[in-house]
Amino acid sequence: MDDVYVIGTACTAFGKFPNKSFKDLTREVYTALLADSGLDDGERIDSSWFGNVKMEMFKQPNIRGQVCFSELVAEGLFPQYVPMINVEGACATGSLAFHGAWKDVLSGTADVSLAIGVEKTFIPDDPKRQYELFTGGLDQMDPEVWHEYFRKAGEKIDRPFVLNGAGGTLNMDTYAMQAAYHMAKYGTTQRQFAIAASKTHYNGSLNPLAQYQFEVSVDKAMTDREISFPLTRSMCAPIGDGAAAAVLCSKRVFDTLPAAVRERAVKVRASSLANGKYRDIDEPGVSHVAARHAYAFAGIEPGDIDLAEVHDATTYGEIYQPEMLGFCEFGEGGRFAESGGSAIGGRTPINTSGGLISKGHPVGATGLSMVHEITAQLRGEAGPRQVKDADIGLAENAGGTMGFDDAICAITILKRA
Known part of the structure; x- marks a missing residue:
């Protein structure tokens, strides 16, 4: 099986950009990608995968990538006739685009493939519509299925399922149910969630692309406005816009x-x-299954991972995912965070970028922003966030909601070449 290389990545700043269009974000990240990969233009690109979740809410339901790249094609920056496959997988969309580009190169159907994710979730003049962006990640054909699922789960864990509407989404409430159950079963504390959140906000303060570039103390994370107990605002990802991309190539091209x-x-x-x-x-959860498959494919163990980006739509992800990925035992995620194991300089640094809660979460771009951070770390180009001697990094990115599970999970493992 031939090797596949990432020769360039790029990421815009994440934030609230009402004056930037999808085409603006596409151009910004694509031209940055060309510069990073050393390509004058995209002439060598054979295939492309464009990730986006909710462009239909901005009046573009179909051919999203083709529309966003139309001007770049006309200007000769992107080659004519190269196929562009539009991808959607809720919050895992960027990773699905990466997976498609990887398989194109791995299979030999392309020598150079582009993966790009572009998203806008900030709608300043219509907050209600803004939160409707996230309802598509649930079964809307038979919503009574998940209503009943959460009702029964609430009875089992002695936490009634109630949509509190405190400025979050249904996802925040379901994360909170799982977090509260983790506390009851394993003795995890709200302070341990706050420690993880404070650590990740610190990392974000070191990332010039992060949406939130400020530190949050442990006490502030605990006493911030409650979204759904035990989760506070400082423990939840913000609304925002952004784009990220990567270009992959075969060994044949790499050698030239x-x-x-x-x-x-x-x-x-x-x-x-x-x-x-x-x-x-x-x-x-599904991330445990996906991670086992990835470790087997790569021929490595969890202990070989030097750093990871995990899907922390809430800080519960920073407690739960290290357990699923094998960085600590089940039930030990809170103590792992409290021990400093997930901090820069710890046993397995997690979310050196600032994670979703600090870096931001423009859903279609998130997975590729994780690839961008891991790549920067493996190159030794992460500046004050740099993990010493980083050689292998992992990204866990999930999307959609199937009860207490994600609808789909992607695990990407990268190694310094």
């Missing part, structure tokens, strides 16, 4: 590239996907 490009490349060791289900709250 300038030494300066080859020296900064990283190798894709695995890209694994798994679908979730309506699981019992005590069952391991």
Whole structure:
């Protein structure tokens, strides 16, 4: 099986950009990607995968990538006739685009493939419509299925399922139910959630692309406005816009590239996907399954991972995902965070970028922003966030809601080349 290399990544700043269009964000990240990869233009690109979740709410329901790239094609910055596949997988969309580009190169159907994710979720003049952006990640054909699921789960864990409407989404309430159950079952404390949130906000303060570039103390994270107990505002990802991208190539092309490009490349060791289900709250989640597949494909163990970006739409992800990914035992996520194990300089640094709660979460771009951060770390280009001697990094990105599980989860493993 041939090697696949990431030769360039790019990410815009994440934030609230009402005056930037989808085309603006596409141009910004794509031209930055060309510069990072050393390509003068996109002439060598053979295939492309465009990730977006909710452009139909901005009056573009179809051919999203083709529309966003139309001006770039006309200007000769992107090659004519190269196929562009539009991808949607809720919050995992960016990783699905990456997976498609990886498989194109791995299979030999393309030598150079582009993955890009672009999203706008900030609608300043219509907050109600803004939150409707996130309802598509649930079964809207038979909503009574998940209503009944959460009602029964609430009875089982002695936490009635109530949509509190305190400025969050249904997802925040379901994360909170799981977090509260984790506290009851394993002795995890709200302060441990606050410690993880404070650590991740600190990392975001070091990231010039992060939506929130300020520190949050542990006490502030605990006493901030409650969204759904035990989760406060400081423990939840914000609304925002942004774009991220990566370009991948085959060994055949890699060997022809300038030494300066080859020296900064990283190798894709695995890209694994798994679908979730309506699981019992005590069952391991879909990320545990996807991670096991990825480790087997890469021929490594969890202990070989030097750093990880995990899907912390809330800080519960920073407690739960290290357990699912094998960085600590089940039930030990809170103590792992409290021990400093997930901090820069810890045993397995997590979310050096600032994670979703600080870096931001423009859903279609999120997975590729994780690839961008891992790549920067493996190149040794992360500045004050740099993890010493980083050699292998993992990104866990999930999307959609199937009860207490994600509808789909992507695990990407990259290695310094």
